[in-house]
Every structure is written in structure tokens, then in C-alpha cells.
Amino acid sequence: MVTIEIDGVQYQAEAGESLLPVCLALGLDLTYFCWHPSLGSVGACRQCAVMQYQSPEDKKGRLAMACMTPVTDGMRISLQAEQARQFRSDNIELLMINHPHDCPVCEEGGECHLQDMTLMSGHTVRRYRGQKRTHKNQYLGPFINHEMNRCIACYRCVRFYDDYAGGRDLQVFGMHNNVYFGRFEDGTLENEFSGNLVEVCPTGVFTDRTFSARYTRKWDLQTAPSVCAHCGLGCNTAPGERYGELRRIINRYNGEINGYFLCDRGRFGYGFVNSPDRILKPRIHDRMDIPIEEAEQKLRDWLTDSTIGIGSPRASLEANFALRSRVGEENFYLGLDDNEQTMLEAIVDIMRNGGIRSPSLREVEQADAVLILGEDVTHSAPRLALSLRQSVRNAAFDQARNLNIAPWLDKPVREQQIDHRSPLFIASVCATRLDDAATATYRGSPEDIARLGFAIAHNLDSHAPEPAGLNDDARALAVTIADSLKQAKRPLVVSGTASASLAIIEAAYNVAKALPAQNRQLTFTVPESNSLGLAMMGGKRLRQAFERVHAAGRVIILENDLYRRAPLWDVDTFLQAAQQVAVIDCLNNRTAEKATLLLPAATFAESDGTLINNEGRAQRYFQVYPAPAPVRCSWQWLLADMKELSFDRLTAACAAAFPVLADIRQAAPGAGFRVDGMKIPRQPHRYSGRTAMQAHINVSEPRRPADPETPFTFSMEGATADVPAALEPVIWAPGWNSNQAVNKFQDGIGGHLRGGDYGVRLIEPSGERDWFRTIPEPFKPITGQWRIVLLQHIFGSEELSLRSPPVAERSPAACALLNPADARMLGVQAGDNVEIHCISGGPFIVLPAGIKPNLPAGLLGITAGLPGTERCCQTHHVILKKAIGEGPL
């Protein structure tokens, strides 16, 4: 730490840091555009000018750009000096020359960094009399609107999209004051993180197209802290509601997980909440609506000692625990695909007893060598892929340090990336979206990937079992990878459930266990928002429920479409065999269609719950707005009979029941939490229309809904100051109306939230497992047969987001992916129809063929979760024929 003087006041700061974030961290207001905490300094916008004085005697000083100026001991600067203020004001005047005065109709208005900075700089009167240059806008797909006239050319969009996220199709074109940020031609932005442009853009060039259709100003949105429902990473989100409709999702900063960025599935997948397919009323036999009381009565009547309860990896711990309490431990089934349950149980076991740390995404970014076994992370846990992409940069940071280049000088550090990349090895079934960042890739069947993993482990530690008969290429690669990982200080192994292979998970553990580094880490992707939580809770297998149904007769299914969990025939048989099937869910699906009693469940936006992410971190999501009666939280349906039931008690009971979940009560404060004696308002101070919103129904001001379950209130009144940063529903600070205000809530810019990041880690490394020794035989295709391998896709494989129209629009068409040689053998070309016949019989299905280079021969790739592919089950063997004529009837 050194002492610096800013406007006559002495501060402590870290030498060598960039002066701009240092000023911001000190709580000073300094204008900027091109700088971003995750993107570093480039010195383009010249907006953060300050006066720098060379010595105590220097009265004149000179202008310096804070973002490009390193902190030095005794440095003396001024933000308030007239020359600096004037420069910042004049600079904004230049930026505003071509900026349209369309704030009233601009969707950024009210949370616009450009508005904030303009006001902060003091620029008011425009002297430019010439014409403004104008641009043509582009169609960029269903997620993002483009309004180029508003562009102030800060370059953050391309720096995020291309440099940070690895995109290629958003570029800057042209020069001088005619620079254009867009695609070569109109078309969908291809990168999976494009939605962050909405927040990275300091003004309204890139806006949320899904929000646009039902637009509301920031100050009119009701918000509560939430957690993404669309994969197992648990990114923090801030959903915004108006008029009982979920209008948008934006990033909610979590220094350990998502930082400043979300993936497009997480940002744009919310549409299912507003879907016309929502189940809104209790219903029997899929046709008749019934009153709440009757529904409760029916559920009560059905509950016997043997009623089967089927839980869900996309329902909260509390909802699952409520079901488990209601039906009893011996009747509780996890509702998972059988193989997935095996894998998740292995993952929980490894995390709890393997003695290796499961890293947060922040830690993933710091890894200096990474091995991915069997995952296309961009599709199975998208935000993790963005962090892995950053990990590759660590070697460049090291080299920059050697050359005395400041790590925050973005472009020079990236220049070192040409020759200095931290190793990233990817073993997967076919090409992945991270391959461009990889040192080397390996393509093989899940068995062969696992064998490679075992071989790497053996190369690292001879005690680890060695696969027999590995081919020369794989053996050489295993040596290379082992050497790389051995040299790393913070090596990381990434695996997960996407390849549906227990052997891969076990191989991943062996590799991590064999690593010599003390800071070795191992992370697994899990498919759904509470997959890990459900597995930690534990329960019987769906298969066992199928076997028991004849004896039990009655079934309660919690937020689960069983057709996604087990073969169609098995589920059909199960549901037919059950006398009564109660389904509690938010959306109609094939399982819900078969319900004899259907109960409307609240979505994440309308309910409270605790989720456990893949790291083992418990996080609470809070009701953003009240569920429209009679829709309720699942746990409320299940425990309707219990007197004095509260969410906190339910959480406490769950924590008490499972020692491993004991800390979930610390995930967030309970309903009794008050700040200065007040609850935390979900609505901003400026929330408008409170008295008029429902005037078309009743001219009297409606009573505000009560919220006995959380420390939040459905109101604009309540605690304003001293709210813990992690509980702030909306990030907002005086003078800072955009999300960039988060710098006022952080403990160090880009660091942790003041008072701690959201959530609580439940699992710390302990113990040590023995080596896994079951090494699979290499995959050998059977002539004339193919084995199905389900491939994850960010848009399409996740159940809920696929019910959001913009995500559905981005999902790929279902097709049968084949190795080129296999396709030749079958005489099919891309686009030709292929008949897929299951070996075990049943009707065949027809899908268009796609050619996938590198997909191992003998495997048939099918995108998981798409409509029309329900019959294609993981690892099933099928016979393929070129389809002639029409498909099956």
C-alpha cells in the first residue's frame, strides 16, 4: 500500500493499480466509458481525465487518463481541478455530437451510463450545429435490438464480444466518426453471451429485444434477488416484474460466481414464466378446474403411507423436502434419470469425501491449466465456459508481468496471448465451442474419454490404475496433458454429467487426485438448478418407483416431466398403472397432461426457495412478485395442512434433517431480518402508478400484498440505507442509475460484494477417496448399429428455457448427427431423412441427417431435449436406414 493524494485528501492505494478503479473504489465519482472492470483499460474514450502533478510544488499539472495511469507512491492528482472538469465536460460534448436526443423513447433511459456520465460531467449545452451522422440498424436475432445511431464508440461491445467472450461475428467497421459496430450482414448474433451487450453497452445501442416488446422503465420494475433456473451454476439474477408479468432478467453481481456476466439462456430463458402454457388453476383429469379447498382436500385424501412422491432437480430444496416430509422418506424418489442419479451420487460423494476443492467461477478463472473431460461446457454450463476462456489468459498475465506490463492494460496483455496461453485440454465426443481456446483436443466415445482420463491420472501418479491397450495417439496425448497439469500451480479438472458416463466422472477424480499441486481443483457440471441439492438430499430411484407403483397406486409428482427422465414406454406404463397422479408444476407438459390432479405451482419468480449449485453453494431465490392466486409455491400445496408453517421453518427443518444441508439457513436471512427496523423494498423509490395500476378494476388503492416469508416487502417503502449488498434487489446509487452502480457496492472494484457475496458454501474439501479402478473397455462400434449419444445444446436442452419463444427460436432443429464415414456408408447426405429404429422394438422415428466431423464412428448424436427426439434415449442402440418417402404415420 502506498499513499496518494486526491484533491488534497490522502488515501491508501495499491501501487501499480490503475488509477480509475482505485478512485471508484474510494467512492469518488469519475466518468468513464471504455473501461470495464472485467475488460481492463484501453484509453479510448478519454473520459476519465484527471490532473496529475509531478511534485508537491507543481501547480500546473497535466491531464492524465486515470484508467491508463498506474498508482505510484506519493502521487498527487485532482479530479476537481477546473481543467480536468472542463476536459471531461468537453469530451462528453464530443461524444454527444452524434448521439440522438431520444432518451424519452430509448430503452436505456433511466439506467443509462451515458446519461449518468453526461450529468456527472456537467455538460449541458450543445454547441455543435452540424448534421448528425446516421447509421442503418441491423437485425441481430431474437435477443438483441440494434440502434447504432446512439453509439458513442466506446468499443466495449467488441471488446467484450470478441476479446472476452470469443465471438467472431460482431465487429467494428469503418473509421473516423463513421465507425460501425455490428455484423458483416444482418443476422443472429452467434455468441452464447451476446445478451451481456445489453449491460456492457453504456447506452442504448444494444438493448434487450425480449424486454422491448413489454417494456418498462427500471424504476417501475419490481425486483428481488434471484438465482438462475436454467443450469446448475446458480448465476445470480435480478428479474424485473410489472403488472404481474416477468419483464426481463439482468445480471446480479456475485463476485464468486457470475461476476458481471450471464449467458443468453439465463438472460432470455425467462419467457416460460409468462407462457400461455402456464398451469394457473387446480384441475382434475385435465379438464375441470376446481377450487383450492377441493384441491387441498383431494391431495389430503390421496396421501397414504405408501403414496409415491417424486421430487425434482428443478424444484427448491424446500419443495423437495416438503414432499419428502409429506410422503415419508421411504416413499421419496428423486425423479432423476437412472444413470444421472448414479452420476450425481458419485459427484456428491467425490465432493464430500474426495478431499479436492470444488472451485467457484472466480477460482476457475484463476486456473493455470485446465482439463475438460467429456463436456461441451458452453452447452452444459455456459457461464463456466466463459470463465474457462479467461483461464487461458493466465499465462499471458504472467508474461506481461515479466515484461513489466500492467495486467490491466488489456490490449498489450492480449498481445502476449499470441504465444502465451495457459493450457486447456478438451476431451469430448465432438467439437466444442471452446476448441478455439484449447491447446489440444481429443475426440472419442465416452469410454475412450474416460480411458484417456485414467491414462492421464496414471501418468501423474503411478499408483493410479492404468488403462490397458491404449492406442499410441491417446497415450502420447495423456503424457502431454499430464506434463502440463503437473507444472501448474492451480490446475483444474472439469467434468460433469453431460456425457452420461460415470467412468468419466471417476476418471476426472483420479486425475484431480493424482495432481501434485496443493491448489488443485475439480468441478463438475450438473444439469439443473438444484440437481446437486437433490442428490445431496438423497432418495430412491425413479426405477424403483416404477416397480412399486402397482402396490402404491398413488403418485405425487413435483415439478417434473418424467418423460425427460425415463424412456417413454416406461413412463407411460407407470402413469397408467397409477390410480391417481397428482402433478404440481408450473407448465403443462406430457406428464401434467396425464395428471388426475393438477396443481399450479409458482415459478422461481413467484416463489422462495433454496438451490444448491454445482460448487456446493446454497443460494436463496426470493419471490419477485406474488403468484396470482390460486397459483402457489409447491411447498405451500404440499404442506397446506400444517398450521403455522413458514418458509423459514421449512428451511430449518430441512437443514436439521440433513447434516450436509445444515448451513442452508445461512444462505440468506430469514423473514425476521430487518434493516433499521424495516423490511427491504422490492420496488425502487421512484416506482410509479401504485395508486393507478389497478384502477381499471378498483379505483381504491389496493392493499399491498403481504410477504410473511421473506425480509422483503412488495412496496417502495422500507429500508433504504445499509441493506447488505448481496440483498439489494436493484443496484442503484446516487448519480449511478445503470448497473455500473455496482462499483458502489463492492469491496474493491470487481471484487466481492461488500458484506460478502451471495450464498453459502456447504462443502469444503475433506478426506480422500481411493482411486477409482473400473476402467471401461474401449468403445467398439457394432456393425450395422449405432449408439445414441445425447448432445447438450444451450438453446434447446434445458426444459424451461425452451418454453421461452426467443430461446426456442434459437434452438437447433432436431437431427441425427453422424460421422461422415457412417453417413457415406448409409448413403445419406446432410438433410436426407434417416429412420431410427430402436433395437428393442417400438415405432421408429425419422430425423434429418447432419454430418458431424470428428463424431466417433458408431455413435449417433442427438441434441438432448428437443421436441421430436423423446424416443432417443441416451446409450440406446439403434439401427439406421436412409428414409425413403414419407415418415411414419
Add this chain to the structure above:
Amino acid sequence: MENMDKPLTQNIQPDRVFATLADYEQTGGYQGLRKAIAELPPKEVQQWVKDAGLRGRGGSGFPAGVKWSLMPLDDAHQTRYLIVNGDEMEPGTFKDRFLLERDPHQLIEGTIIAAYAIQAQTAYIFLRGEYHLAARRIEQALQEARAKGYLGEHILDLDFSLDIHLHTSAGRYICGEETALINSLEGKRANPRAKPPFAVVSGLWGKPTVVNNVETLCNVPHIIRNGVNWYKGLGLGADQGTKLFGVSGRVRRPGLWELPMGTPIREIVEEHAGGMRDGFSLRAFLPGGASTDFLLPEHLDVRMDYDAVAKVGSRMGTGTMIILDDKTCPVKMVLNLEQFFSQESCGWCTPCRDGLPWTVTLLKDIIEGRGRLEDLDTLSRLTGMMALGNTFCALAPGAMEPLQSALKFFRRDFEHYIAGVAPPPSVKRLV
């Protein structure tokens, strides 16, 4: 025989299309190379050039030997690059073109010696895209040099290897800025880079790189061949060696001459360029290309060397003067220049990207009768906004130099336009 007074242009003769390898060798060509590699360690070559006082001829005047000495020669840096900046696009400047087209081997020899001095194994000649003829001749000369063993593996059977690649630019003024040039060479947008890190730390593809101007490198063979003392004796003023000086505008003989550093401006304009054409008188001049401040006839006795010109408020720049005569409107001349700079802004930093077009708009408004007196304050404020240090690179500060001096020297011309009294009376100042 060597012409010891005009080393740079000795092979360029009116009756000769260009100097072939044989022509070049006849006057001692490639002997400097032989001497350097065979007799002098790299550090010694650097020292010679440093001692000779050779300053960068691209406009900044940075001592070439000092630049070379910053190149890390230790084993930790295996790859080093030399780049020849042949992207000559400064309006009014055509000196490098002359050397490139008429005596390509001189540049090649200088490049090899420089590469040896900094131990670069690869050099690039980054050539202005429109210099088609130069490109052809350089390419041909490179082939001849390779065939003769001056280039390639083990040059002259000695322990130094180098290849030179010719890269013709897609054509932007900003590529003359050395870091923008590097980005362009890498296939990126020609935006300048932040400094530090300087190119000798992280240049082309992140490797230590030296960028030198064509004319700078053309001096090097002669320094090595004829020695430091000889070279130092060539200058008349504070700076050493000879320099190509040019004059354009309404003079009798516009052109280019190799003259000693420190030749008085009056001698260049009146003797070599033959003075003003009949009916025209000298009103002002830009001493070193379009991005230098105007000087007035009273500055004619200033010597053309870096410090002397800087002392009277301008820059020697490229040493190629543009003459403003009394029949040409200075406001329109400045508009013309600002249009060029405005168009050539890379669009990276705000003051340049948005300030230059505004400057153009204001100048047009003034010329077309829509000007207001306060516009002059705005122009003046813009020159301050775009002062060196406030912008990302030196393009906009350079663009402001003719404008700020015009506002000072020709304010009445601006005011006449604004007052609607046209045309402004010319100020007669005879040479």
C-alpha cells in the same frame, strides 16, 4: 566513386531510371553491411549510430541508436523484429518515395545492418499501398540481394541470417503511426496501441520490435562505411548528417534536395526551390509536412534542424515544406488539411474521432458564411482538447498544429469570413 556530400542520393541520377544492384555496388554499396557483420558486434553498430547522432527521419527525430539500444538482446527474447516504416502519407511529403523508387538497395542494406544491430531475424518493409512502383523495385531488389547472398541464411557466409518481407499497406494515413502499423501488419484494425509498453518491449506479435523510417535506415550504410566523424561533419547546425528537404507550393522549382542538416530555410526555398513564382509572394509555410505549425517569412532564417524549428514554435517533421502564398486562402488551406486528418482518424479515441469532424464542420461553416465569432473560441478549445497527451496518439495533435497556428497568424482571415467581407485582403509579404 562515392559522393561524400550527398550520400543518400548519390546513386539517383537524372539519366538513370533507378540504381540497379551494380550501380549501387559501384559506389560502395553493401560494403557497410560487410563491415558491420564481419567486424562489428551488434552493440558496436548501435553505438556507432548513436554516436553519429542519427535522428529518426519520420518526423519525431528520436535518436535511432538509442531506440536500437533499448532492444533486449538477451536469450530470453529469441524473436525480434525490425519494421521499415515506408507508409509515407503525410500530405506534402514525398521524400521516402524518392529513395524507395530510385535506390532500393540502399534501403535494403540499411535494413540488414539495422536488423543485425538489433539481432532481428525477420524484417518487414511496410510500404504505402499506392507506392506501386516502389513495391516492384523493392521486390526486385530483394530478389537480387537474396541471389547475391546479402539476404537469407548466413549472410555473406557470416553468422547472421535475415529475411525481409515486403508488405504493401491497404492504405491509411494512421498506418504511419508505428503501433498502428504493427496492428495493421498483424491483420488487425490500424488503431494505435497504448504506450507503454513500447514496441521494443511488446511490438509485432508481442515481440520486441524496432520501427524505423525509410530515410533513417538509408543513412545507416554510409555511417558504417564512412565512419561517425565523417557523418557528424555533414550537418551545419545541431543535428548530424544530410536530409532530404522538399518544397511544394507556388515556388519556381518545387522538388526535393539532399542537403546538410541545419540548412537555413531561406536557402532551401530561395536557392533550391528558386523562390516564389512570379506574381506570388510567401505568406507562410508548414516546415515539415501537414501536421506542423505554420511559420512566417520572418522565420526564413531558421535552420532546418529539429531543435531550431521547435524553438520557433513548429516542428521540422519530415522536412518537406508546404508553401502558403498570398493568393491562397489560409482558412481554406486549413480546411483542406483538416478534412484529410478527419477522414484519416482511426476512430479510436473521442477527441480525434469526434473533434476533427467538428473542426471541419466549423471551418466549412465559416467559409460558407454561416460562421459565428464564438466558433473561433470553439476551434481554439478544440485545439486544446486535441493537444498531445489528451488524445490516444499523435494524429489529432498533429492535425491541430496548422489550425492553432492559423488561428494565431490568420485570425483576421477567419474574422473576415464571419463578418461576411469576402475575399479577405491578402497580406503582402515579399520574400
